[in-house]
Amino acid sequence: MSLDVPALSSEVAKPFLLSLADDELVMGHRLSFWVARGPTIEVDNEVAAIVQDELGHARLWYDVVAEAGETIEDLAFGRPAGQRRNTVLVEAPMADFGETIVRQFLYDRAEELFLSAIRDGDDAELSARAEVALREEAFHREHADVWLDHLSETEESRAHLEAGFEACLPRSRDLFAFPEGTSQELVEAGVLDRAIPTLHTEWIEEVVSTLSDLPLDVPLRTSPIENDAADIPDALEGEPATNGRLGEHTDELVELAENGFTEF
Amino acid sequence: MEFESRREASPEAEEERYDVFVQWRRGKPHEYAETINASDPEMAFLLARRNVDLRSEPLSIWVAPRSSMVQSELGDSTLRPSTDRSYRSVAHYAHGGDYGSEEAAEEAAEEAGQ
Amino acid sequence: MSSELEQRVEAGETLEPTDELTDEYRSLLAAMVRFTANTELIGAWLERPHIPHAPTYERRLAIIAKIQDEVGHAQMQYRLVEDITGKSRNELLDDLLSGRSGFGNAFQYEIDSWQEYAMFVWLADGGAMTLQHTLLRSSYGPYARVMRRICREEEFHIRYAGDIVRRQVNHSEERKRQMQELLNEWWPRGMLFFGHKDGESESVGRMMELGIRTKSNDECRQAYLDNFVPKIRDFGLEVPDPNVEYDEEAGRWNYSEPDWAELERTREGQGPLAASRVDTRREAFEEADWVRDALGERYRAGLGDTRAAGAAGD
Numbered sequence: 001m002s003l004d005v006p007a008l009s010s011e012v013a014k015p016f017l018l019s020l021a022d023d024e025l026v027m028g029h030r031l032s033f034w035v036a037r038g039p040t041i042e043v044d045n046e047v048a049a050i051v052q053d054e055l056g057h058a059r060l061w062y063d064v065v066a067e068a069g070e071t072i073e074d075l076a077f078g079r080p081a082g083q084r085r086n087t088v089l090v091e092a093p094m095a096d097f098g099e100t101i102v103r104q105f106l107y108d109r110a111e112e113l114f115l116s117a118i119r120d121g122d123d124a125e126l127s128a129r130a131e132v133a134l135r136e137e138a139f140h141r142e143h144a145d146v147w148l149d150h151l152s153e154t155e156e157s158r159a160h161l162e163a164g165f166e167a168c169l170p171r172s173r174d175l176f177a178f179p180e181g182t183s184q185e186l187v188e189a190g191v192l193d194r195a196i197p198t199l200h201t202e203w204i205e206e207v208v209s210t211l212s213d214l215p216l217d218v219p220l221r222t223s224p225i226e227n228d229a230a231d232i233p234d235a236l237e238g239e240p241a242t243n244g245r246l247g248e249h250t251d252e253l254v255e256l257a258e259n260g261f262t263e264f
Numbered sequence: 265m266e267f268e269s270r271r272e273a274s275p276e277a278e279e280e281r282y283d284v285f286v287q288w289r290r291g292k293p294h295e296y297a298e299t300i301n302a303s304d305p306e307m308a309f310l311l312a313r314r315n316v317d318l319r320s321e322p323l324s325i326w327v328a329p330r331s332s333m334v335q336s337e338l339g340d341s342t343l344r345p346s347t348d349r350s351y352r353s354v355a356h357y358a359h360g361g362d363y364g365s366e367e368a369a370e371e372a373a374e375e376a377g378q
Numbered sequence: 379m380s381s382e383l384e385q386r387v388e389a390g391e392t393l394e395p396t397d398e399l400t401d402e403y404r405s406l407l408a409a410m411v412r413f414t415a416n417t418e419l420i421g422a423w424l425e426r427p428h429i430p431h432a433p434t435y436e437r438r439l440a441i442i443a444k445i446q447d448e449v450g451h452a453q454m455q456y457r458l459v460e461d462i463t464g465k466s467r468n469e470l471l472d473d474l475l476s477g478r479s480g481f482g483n484a485f486q487y488e489i490d491s492w493q494e495y496a497m498f499v500w501l502a503d504g505g506a507m508t509l510q511h512t513l514l515r516s517s518y519g520p521y522a523r524v525m526r527r528i529c530r531e532e533e534f535h536i537r538y539a540g541d542i543v544r545r546q547v548n549h550s551e552e553r554k555r556q557m558q559e560l561l562n563e564w565w566p567r568g569m570l571f572f573g574h575k576d577g578e579s580e581s582v583g584r585m586m587e588l589g590i591r592t593k594s595n596d597e598c599r600q601a602y603l604d605n606f607v608p609k610i611r612d613f614g615l616e617v618p619d620p621n622v623e624y625d626e627e628a629g630r631w632n633y634s635e636p637d638w639a640e641l642e643r644t645r646e647g648q649g650p651l652a653a654s655r656v657d658t659r660r661e662a663f664e665e666a667d668w669v670r671d672a673l674g675e676r677y678r679a680g681l682g683d684t685r686a687a688g689a690a691g692d
Contacts, residue, residue: 035429035446042301048442049314049446055435073433073434142310146306146307153673157669160668262431278674298457315453317527
């Protein structure tokens with residue numbers, strides 16, 4: 001699809017948008033595990049709707065970056081892992097509903113921030129697409145909030161959530177870890193209305209704030225980070241062990257790409 | 265198979281039924297759409313919005329616990345007035361009005377015509 | 379002599395939950411609705427493994443949407459059974475998961491490839507749609523109303539399935555040959571969708587007298603043939619039964635005697651066979667006990683608040 005997107009003249013725009021698309025694709029794909037397999041019939045319906053949202057969002061961005069003759073199947077299912085730019089947070093197959101909710105929470109908050117920065121940016125086409133996705137994100141936000149709250153009810157369910165945070169927080173380190181210079185160029189090109197590190201800080205604040213409202217035992221570092229009063233959860237400290245934004249991925253994603261997304 | 269009258273959540277239940285009402289279009293009333301199981305109103309409202317058919321893009325959704333509703337019994341006689349209320353209907357006035365019957369009205373008309 | 383209920387049905391009256399229904403009516407109705415509900419849910423569970431096999435992006439989205447619809451259809455129909463019988467939705471679900479209650483014969487068989495999925499869905503949804511259309515005029519109001527929504531959504535399922543089959547058939551000669559082989563395998567199963575031939579089942583007869591169903595098994599089979607024979611030929615495939623021919627004079631399709639023994643086998647095996655079909659789902663369900671427990675705790679906590687408020691004289 002050829003579109004008039006001035007922002008694409010910037011070298012970093014395509015890899016950035018591919019990141020967003022790849023994020024949504026893998027997240028949506030992994031989440032589809034729960035379709036007709038949810039804890040209740042109502043959840044089956046809810047999850048099916050969210051999966052369609054995520055896959056729909058991925059398509060919004062794939063359509064923008066597709067070269068002439070490139071189909072969405074080429075982009076979504078055909079690229080080897082090394083070319084993919086999704087966060088490693090979304091890569092593991094899903095198996096536990098608690099971990100799934102935690103992953104959704106951490107991931108969707110980040111997505112929302114990226115989308116709002118694009119919506120408030122200068123590129124009309126990108127902004128419009130971000131707006132479309134954001135409308136559905138409102139529901140995803142509520143979904144995560146309600147489920148995190150409800151799954152904090154028993155000792156056993158809290159244990160599932162805590163294990164989920166333990167697994168997901170370290171994998172969240174690459175969410176905002178884009179290559180050097182990406183953020184500055186995206187802001188200059190008007191794709192984003194604010195810098196990626198700013199989004200990262202906002203995200204941390206939201207995560208910490210949400211955690212502080214939940215009766216969960218998720219270790220936080222006690223000393224504050226540089227410019228903010230917010231504490232960073234231990235597991236988020238430091239550079240990502242594997243940075244999906246640079247094309248580094250887990251074996252699980254490598255396998256998924258190799259089989260062309262034909263397994264959950 | 266055993267049949268019971270409309271039941272409420274049993275004491276051992278872990279959830280209850282919520283009825284979902286949807287206003288599909290501007291100018292139309294809310295109508296019953298479906299019933300879902302949920303632990304509480306917040307969860308019910310979350311689930312309801314993705315358990316109804318959104319293809320038609322409804323305007324508004326109401327969710328209420330079944331337990332909050334009172335309903336009429338089988339063959340409830342209080343739903344039907346038994347004494348004559350025909351004076352309230354338009355048809356009554358087309359069929360003779362105060363004359364009480366179409367025949368009487370026709371007779372009256374004939375008399376007037378003579 | 380017709381009972382009052384039968385007279386009302388004959389007069390074309392729609393029965394509602396507020397009407398006095400006979401035990402017989404409710405029993406037959408509940409069995410019918412339960413069967414269609416179970417079949418939708420089983421269908422959803424059987425389609426799920428094929429989500430990652432959908433070859434295009436559109437198909438991925440469509441298969442997920444279809445499954446979502448089916449779960450919703452089951453949910454709506456379980457509500458009806460709940461209201462008619464007093465058995466909770468969760469009990470009905472439990473019956474299905476434990477193999478205690480049955481579903482259509484077509485869902486007893488393995489589906490091994492995307493092509494086979496396509497053929498199965500095409501025939502099964504076509505069969506379901508035929509039955510659902512006859513239920514649009516069911517004497518039981520709530521059932522007829524639920525069927526209106528179901529039929530609307532089923533329309534997309536039919537187009538979707540037909541589109542997949544068309545693509546497969548037009549893909550290559552090899553693929554077309556594969557589809558014909560699959561049709562050969564599934565066609566006889568399709569002929570059993572609507573159960574035994576007319577006259578064999580007393581309950582079907584009674585359901586018709588009571589207006590619960592408006593077409594008999596054989597009449598449904600006729601409608602199924604009306605639908606599929608032209609479609610099969612349009613796709614350049616052959617109906618795998620040389621006796622399928624429309625008898626102009628009699629105004630009906632002729633066909634080879636279906637394999638009634640196979641129908642019996644699928645019914646007899648309903649317990650163990652059905653249970654094994656749902657093994658994965660039952661295990662998954664049990665794995666999520668902790669989720670439902672947490673929700674249950676929240677529910678009870680909510681009740682506690684209400685009771686406390688009540689005691690305080692609110």
